[in-house]
């Protein structure tokens with residue numbers, strides 16, 4: 001029995017273990033030319049590990065790889081790249097301090113006669129690549145000066161510009177806005193038309209159904225299913241990922257949010273008054289009352305993350321004031337904001353959040369220590385209880401609370417940071433993309449948890465580029481554009497269409 005045409009790339013019986021966990025257990029995977037193959041599974045299922053084995057980052061303990069029918073082994077990612085496999089890893093692995101142009105053409109820089117990099121040709125080539133992706137940006141800028149979405153587009157431009165037969169994308173859209181996702185899908189269609197094979201990892205199921213031909217489901221390091229995607233119902237796909245019966249997977253709305261919350265009266269838990277920051281924020285005023293979930297709508301660069309950061313003391317502002325639970329907070333002081341009761345889940349978890357060398361437990365406890373300690377003495381028992389509760393609620397997959405956080409899968413690292421902001425005992429949570437990179441099962445958990453916290457009287461400021469999540473989770477949505485508030489919707493007015501209109505018109509909410 002064969003399935004489909006001869007594979008371009010094939011993995012046979014691959015196993016890969018790490019201390020305490022068998023990440024891949026006899027995995028076989030076939031990738032055909034011109035197909036877009038979805039690779040799915042829960043956080044920690046083994047997706048990134050499989051990709052790292054296919055691309056020479058990890059050496060398998062057992063099994064073999066075949067490329068164009070012949071056995072191969074890649075000692076390094078560069079060897080895989082030279083063999084025609086181009087990869088965008090889940091963690092953007094470019095060099096932040098170098099220019100966009102340098103990053104795009106790293107290792108392939110045009111050189112002059114003396115072997116010196118020809119900067120003007122480099123910049124011109126890079127500008128072409130960037131324009132081909134429909135991006136408008138100055139390629140001489142350092143990569144780190146760009147937002148997450150733009151950085152991810154640069155990683156994409158780099159991956160598709162390498163002359164490859166196989167392109168592997170590990171959660172490429174997690175920081176992209178809808179327009180950029182459309183650009184990406186256009187690029188993927190072109191690749192497929194050229195007979196290039198694409199592996200696509202994403203937790204966003206609707207994307208998979210838009211772009212993928214076949215699917216392989218991993219569960220606990222094993223292949224739970226492989227076959228054409230079109231014939232596989234969505235409930236069935238989720239059931240396969242979670243290892244449950246289809247009858248146990250109820251399909252409610254897309255999200256797990258129960259509905260509107262009842263905001264308590266009384267003083268707002270957080271109030272931003274006319275926040276201004278040069279070129280970024282213009283008179284942004286927002287209030288969140290206890291028990292209320294306020295969504296922040298807008299496109300990339302609209303000032304959503306900047307607003308949340310300014311409130312949390314993580315970004316200085318030139319004018320305005322922040323009041324948390326009645327206490328004015330000194331600007332630019334994250335510790336003052338935390339003491340007053342505001343906790344931020346940052347968008348760029350890698351740069352601003354996770355401490356890779358520390359354990360899961362210590363990462364969770366980091367911001368909660370002042371609360372859990374008395375006269376500077378931390379109650380270890382109390383800390384262990386808080387950590388254990390959060391780890392089980394968020395279903396954090398780790399060998400123990402003492403495992404180094406860098407050894408966790410991408411989605412599980414995100415959950416650790418979410419656990420950290422929940423552990424602070426905050427009065428207001430500022431959640432910047434709380435479910436990004438988190439699998440379907442845990443996403444539902446996180447959304448239910450947000451609901452629960454609001455019901456307990458916490459205020460939540462929710463930023464999500466998943467419009468559905470924003471609409472179903474928020475009682476009110478404040479829409480930003482170019483750093484200014486351009487609309488506010490509440491109650492039944494909160495619909496995807498109304499948000500899109502407010503963004504497009506930028507003049508108000510009516511119309």
Ligand SMILES: Nc1ncnc2c1ncn2[C@@H]1O[C@H](COP(=O)(O)OP(=O)(O)OP(=O)(O)O)[C@@H](O)[C@H]1O
Pocket residue numbers: 018019021022023041042043044045046047048049050090397398406407408409410411412437439
């Ligand atoms: N370097 C490592 N050291 C120890 N354990 C690791 C390492 N890399 C991955 N693991 C473990 O291997 C398992 C599979 O992780 P992997 O990153 O492949 O998951 P994933 O399917 O990509 O999940 P996610 O959706 O969260 O990105 C997890 O239990 C993870 O903790």
Ligand SMILES: [Mg+2]
Pocket residue numbers: 047048049090170409410411
């Ligand atoms: Mg992963």
